[in-house]
Amino acid sequence: MMMLHGISTASAVKQLKREGLKNLYRGILPPLCQKTISTSIMFGMFDQYGKLLKYYQPQLSDGATLALAATLAGCTEAILCPFERIQTLLQDKKFHGKYKNSIHTTREMWKFGVKEYYRGMVSILLRNGPSNILFFGLRTEVKTRLPDPGRSWWGHILSDFVSGAFLGAFISTVMYPINVIKAHQQTQVGGPFQTMRQTFWDVYQARGRQFIRLFSGAHVNYTRALVSWGIINASYEILLKLLYS
Structure with missing residues (x-):
């Protein structure tokens, strides 16, 4: 709500009170499905792509292999775009009656056709790739400094939790404007697809030209x-030790 409409926390809370508890968890099913699957894809495919790259492209440096594997895992995650699309529509108040x-x-x-499920796909790709590179590239580095x-x-x-928490908060904040653009693209139903540049300019103008x-x-x-x-990072490390120890 705050991401989409740029309103304050107090205004968002007041709106939730007016709408009632029935809308508080509106659209909860898509993120439940999407988050579970996307996290599995993120970690699992990063590992698999890394192994394939090391086998077929052994001349690549460790850094290049990590960046490419993380980007490919992020692109694979993007197939779940319809879940985010449906969630955005259900959480936008203008569609509550529709x-x-x-x-x-x-x-x-x-x-409107299959293509309609993939509005905002470019934004998701541009978010997922860099996000994964930052996460997998800095995860060990952050933990070693604890x-x-x-x-x-x-x-x-605790170390895994703290490192994952820090990176999650940092990356989600850095990528936040891309999520804002993605949310605005996904609240459109029918009609031409807006580019990221066009959507950014519309949002920028609507918010008083204040970045x-x-x-x-x-x-x-x-x-x-x-x-x-x-929780995700700590759980991943626990499962990794239990399954592959």
Whole structure:
């Protein structure tokens, strides 16, 4: 809501109160499905692409292999664009009376063709690739700069949580304007597809030509990312040790 309309936290809370609890979790199904699958793709495909690149392109440096594998994993994640598309429509108040739920929204969009599910695809690709490069490139570096947990198992879990939380909050904030552009592109239904440049200019003008207003709601976003990516990173390391020890 704050990302899409650029309103303050207080205004967003007031609007939620007016709309009632029934709309608080509106559109929750798509992100539940998308987040689970995309995280699996992100970690799993990064590992697989890395192995393939090392096998077929052994002359590549470790840094180049990491960057390319992370970018390819991000591009693979982008196939889940329809989930983000449906979520954005359901959470926009102007569509509350038009779309009932995820299934209904999916059926209604089918009238415009398969392409309609992939509005904002370029924005997602430009977000996913650099985000993955930053995450996988800095994950180990951040952890090594934290206090040495020694042999303490809970110390390692805490280190993984902190490193993941820091990176999640940092990356989500850096990429926030791209998400704003993506959200505005995905609230369009039917008609020509707007480019990122055109959408950015429209949003920039609508927000009083103040670039800082493109970060409206970023504090809520990085708080959520702080917790979620801390849990994701720590869980990944635990599962990695359990499955491949």
